[in-house]
Amino acid sequence: MAKTITEIIQLIHDRDIKMVDFKMVDINGQFRHVTIPAKDFSEEIMQKGIGFDASNYGYAVVEKSDMVFIPDPDTAMIDPFCAIPTLSMGGNAMIIDTPENRPLPHYPRNIVRAAEQYMRDSGIADTMLILPEFEFYLFDRVGWNVAANEVSATVDAVQSYWNSNSEGKGNVVPLQKAYHIAKPYDVTYECRSEMCMLMEEAGIKVKYHHPEVAASGQFEIEPQLGEMSKMADATMTIKYIIKNTAARYGKSATLMPKPVYGEAGSGMHVHMLLLKDGKPLFADDAGYAGLSETAHYFMGGLLKHIASLCAITNPSTNSFKRLVPGYEAPVTVGYATSNRSAVIRIPAYAKQPTERRFELRNPDATCNPYFCYAAILMAGLDGIKNRIDPHKNGWGPYDVNLYHLSEKEKKKLKGLPASLEEALDALEADHKYLTEGGVFPVSLIESLIRNKREECKKVNAVPHPVEFELYYNR
Numbered sequence: 001m002a003k004t005i006t007e008i009i010q011l012i013h014d015r016d017i018k019m020v021d022f023k024m025v026d027i028n029g030q031f032r033h034v035t036i037p038a039k040d041f042s043e044e045i046m047q048k049g050i051g052f053d054a055s056n057y058g059y060a061v062v063e064k065s066d067m068v069f070i071p072d073p074d075t076a077m078i079d080p081f082c083a084i085p086t087l088s089m090g091g092n093a094m095i096i097d098t099p100e101n102r103p104l105p106h107y108p109r110n111i112v113r114a115a116e117q118y119m120r121d122s123g124i125a126d127t128m129l130i131l132p133e134f135e136f137y138l139f140d141r142v143g144w145n146v147a148a149n150e151v152s153a154t155v156d157a158v159q160s161y162w163n164s165n166s167e168g169k170g171n172v173v174p175l176q177k178a179y180h181i182a183k184p185y186d187v188t189y190e191c192r193s194e195m196c197m198l199m200e201e202a203g204i205k206v207k208y209h210h211p212e213v214a215a216s217g218q219f220e221i222e223p224q225l226g227e228m229s230k231m232a233d234a235t236m237t238i239k240y241i242i243k244n245t246a247a248r249y250g251k252s253a254t255l256m257p258k259p260v261y262g263e264a265g266s267g268m269h270v271h272m273l274l275l276k277d278g279k280p281l282f283a284d285d286a287g288y289a290g291l292s293e294t295a296h297y298f299m300g301g302l303l304k305h306i307a308s309l310c311a312i313t314n315p316s317t318n319s320f321k322r323l324v325p326g327y328e329a330p331v332t333v334g335y336a337t338s339n340r341s342a343v344i345r346i347p348a349y350a351k352q353p354t355e356r357r358f359e360l361r362n363p364d365a366t367c368n369p370y371f372c373y374a375a376i377l378m379a380g381l382d383g384i385k386n387r388i389d390p391h392k393n394g395w396g397p398y399d400v401n402l403y404h405l406s407e408k409e410k411k412k413l414k415g416l417p418a419s420l421e422e423a424l425d426a427l428e429a430d431h432k433y434l435t436e437g438g439v440f441p442v443s444l445i446e447s448l449i450r451n452k453r454e455e456c457k458k459v460n461a462v463p464h465p466v467e468f469e470l471y472y473n474r
Helices: 005-014 043-048 108-122 189-201 228-248 293-304 306-313 369-385 420-429 432-438 442-460 465-471
Strands: 019-025 031-037 050-053 066-071 086-089 091-095 127-132 134-139 141-147 150-156 206-211 218-223 252-254 270-276 332-337 342-346 358-360
Touching (some): 019 091, 031 050, 043 066, 108 369, 127 218, 134 150, 189 228, 228 252, 293 342, 369 432
Antiparallel strands (some): 127 270, 342 358
């Protein structure tokens, strides 16, 4: 898309754009937006921005809450979901200062840029490439109710095994048997293909899409590797496209980690590697799985801080209903090659030096992607700076299926936090690595913890249907 202010103005004229939409990001990683008539758009707005109240976005900033949003022309795209021709742009939040504005340090896009700058200033690397995998469900119907006399949630997918008596066409998928299943059972192929075409039009290169394990409408779209800050922007766009395209097809999309009991959960595995002067830092033919000492130290940092990272990479109470044994979800603090039960997996198929990498398997898409990717980078850099060796610390490599170990052997393993409360406790105790270089302000971490503890309190106060099953007749 356009790269300069002049090109943006020309695009508005050439495409007969009627509205310009500015998309901001709140503390939870959700889009908010403000729209102006295209006739009022000007070079001055691109330079001086548009004012908004950041206090409603969850940041609880100490400074005055009135902020300025400065659009970034690199993010410009025609919004495919608006009937009225609309140009959409992301950008950065600035504090109104005299004589000039400065970046709001709590704003997600500014956080990820600060992390990249910290990486460059360290001299370790100048680029981080990441590849997030997007798993999600497409439902035909969904509903929930939380009231004094009813607590319920229902979902339905026409091809699910539970519709074997009612669907009437025989095109149902057995429980946990949907992985890569083809038509006529893959009933949302066109919907997902349209999602991918729209991503490509938005400048996001797509590797592939396919049905995932869960029979009840679970799928995956995987982009190609990209620079961290650009992929954070792309993550927001990908989620926007998935949800809006699903609505076009009369379906509801969710990236919620565990929407269906008894089926596989949805993660957002994050592949990563570092470059310096265009050369990969993670490749070494002599190293375990072809990875360098630098790569191992990066993994060591992730594994050392994994409990506190979970508060940022898995920031929902539902996240920890996915992180349980039996569904290819990571439950063990460790690393291995091609082993989905360890929190860090090294893909055996990445043979070329430019492809040597590993994936962190615990994150899910309820996270704020800017905070998630920045925190991952900061933990990895801490591992490199402090030469944290994952093997010497007893974190692997685990080249066995950890689910199949004896109970005695399993007790020797360290697990991920079992709840959001545990992860928040860990973040309170372990966050210095995030604040290095001023990347994550302490006040932002405190706001994140405070907001998430309120969510935990709300969930814990509501009776659960399983509690009726267990205790009603006691």
